[in-house]
Amino acid sequence: MLLTITTTHAPATDLGFLLMKHPERVLERPLPFGKSLVFYPEAKAERTTAALLVEVDPVALSRAPAGGEAGTLEPYVNDRPYASGSFLAVALRDAFGTAMTGQSRDRPDLAATPLPLILELPCVAARGQPDLPARLFEPLGYEVEVTPLPLDPQFPEWGERPYVQLTLRGTVRVAEALRHLYVLLPVLDGKKHYFISDDEVEKLLRHGQGWLEAHPDRDLITARYLRFRGLVTQARARLTVPDEPGTAEPGLAEPPESGELPPPxxxxxxxxxxxxxxxxxxxxxxxxxxxxxxxxxxxxxxxxxxxxxxxxxxxxxxxxxxxxxxxxxxxxxxxxxxxxxxxxxxxxxxxxxxxxxxxxxxxxxxxxxxxxxxxxxxxxxxxxxxxxxxxxxxxxxxxxxxxxxxxxxxxxxxxxxxxxxxxxxxxxxxxxxxxxxxxxxxxxxxxxxxxxxxxxxxxxxxx
Incomplete structure (x- = not known):
């Protein structure tokens, strides 16, 4: 999985101060399911791009301890072990955890300033209606560009797979952009690779603070992020903005106990x-x-x-x-x-x-x-x-x-x-x-x- 973050803010190399990663170094970090690399394909005053590359190791994936973000739920029988959005979100927090707090030791004023950003994901899971990426990101101020990926480019008649190329453009704080991705990547996929426990509610509310409460599809986001009725109920009780009629997608507001979205x-x-x-x-x-x-x-x-x-x-x-x-x-x-x-x-x-x-x-x-x-x-x-x-x-x-x-x-x-x-x-x-x-x-x-x-x-x- 690959994520690139590009800015044209002058000087663009200040992105390194906000991400707490030096443009001239390559940072490799071990993960329970593989490893991540942070590097800068370009670092110029006019334009700077930081990249997060996640490599999944199938052997490490099966050996990871169960429970929490460290391990898959069913390493040997799960027929969908690669919840790519979930993997990328975990790697994102591991690599840019300090940046997600919105603090910068060297550029504190800049950390509080919205910057022109381009977030690109060449391949990301988007399981749901075709307009799901736009519904999730456009209310947050992004221009959303989605390109469906075919099952096989040589045989387009086979149809599309549930993966898209996603590009987001907007003027936002770097910390906010990272928190948006951290929450919404697993929501796009609709699955996580680890056991969903009560602390997921705290995680959602912490990283959704300041934007999730007023999001027109917050019920959809909460349901797909937490999946289980009890956890969804906990989260909704603590979201302070009252529901507005007509904002939730029909059938998606109250997931049943199995995690499936309910029929009448x-x-x-x-x-x-x-x-x-x-x-x-x-x-x-x-x-x-x-x-x-x-x-x-x-x-x-x-x-x-x-x-x-x-x-x-x-x-x-x-x-x-x-x-x-x-x-x-x-x-x-x-x-x-x-x-x-x-x-x-x-x-x-x-x-x-x-x-x-x-x-x-x-x-x-x-x-x-x-x-x-x-x-x-x-x-x-x-x-x-x-x-x-x-x-x-x-x-x-x-x-x-x-x-x-x-x-x-x-x-x-x-x-x-x-x-x-x-x-x-x-x-x-x-x-x-x-x-x-x-x-x-x-x-x-x-x-x-x-x-x-x-x-x-x-x-x-x-x-």
């Missing part, structure tokens, strides 16, 4: 109730909830005596902790034989998932990078082979009915399918692995665009 509450309950009903009708006794989040489906299934063994699987250790708490597994030891929570990834075959009567993938597949879907299909239908599989996912066509139509319904979705696309995938998967498949509509059904949520019910064909 009634739809969410209707979807889970429908899945629970189909699992009960299948006659299953042993059920997998794949991508169980905080256990909302498991709590419904636990009320049905038919289900004798319930297993939830999720990549997020934090979500599993919350699920265990809400299922009261500590207070009710008699449930521990009936309910189990497993930390794992569907990107890998897992022998613990074999032999179950039924499984559910509720609003999971759209969170995967499209090229990983074949692996998940193989691992679930080809390797685990439950007798019944229930899959739900948004219907992209229905998005046209929203007051503000969007290509993707939620910022964390990697893709969404039309009805035809979903049925094509499901029928091919069923034929490839010996299943039959039926389709159901969930929620409101539009006469032209179909249901808000679509469901596929896979049944293992009898030999």
């Amino acid at each position: 509450p009634r739809l969410h309950d209707e979807r889970l109730d429908a899945v629970a009903r189909l699992l009960e009708q299948s006659g299953a006794r042993r059920v997998l909830d794949l991508g169980c989040g905080e256990g909302k489906l498991l709590r419904r299934l636990l009320k049905v005596g038919q289900f004798r063994e319930l297993v939830g699987v999720d990549l997020s250790a934090r979500s599993l902790e919350i699920a265990a708490d809400k299922l009261h597994l500590q207070e009710r030891p008699e449930l521990r034989e009936r309910v189990k929570l497993l930390h794992g990834s569907l990107a890998y075959p897992d022998s613990r998932l074999k032999g179950f009567d039924a499984a559910a993938l509720v609003e999971v597949i759209e969170h995967l990078e499209p090229h990983r879907l074949a692996t998940l299909t193989q691992n679930v239908l080809g390797f685990a082979r439950p007798g019944t599989l229930v899959v739900t996912t948004p219907n992209r066509e229905y998005n046209a009915t929203f007051e503000e139509p969007r290509t993707l319904r939620h910022a964390d979705h990697r893709f969404e399918w039309t009805r035809a696309e979903f049925q094509t995938w499901a029928q091919a998967a069923a034929e490839g692995y010996g299943y039959t498949v039926a389709f159901h509509d969930l929620g409101e059904v539009h006469p032209e665009y179909g249901p808000i949520t679509q469901l596929a019910l896979f049944s293992l064909a009898q030999a």
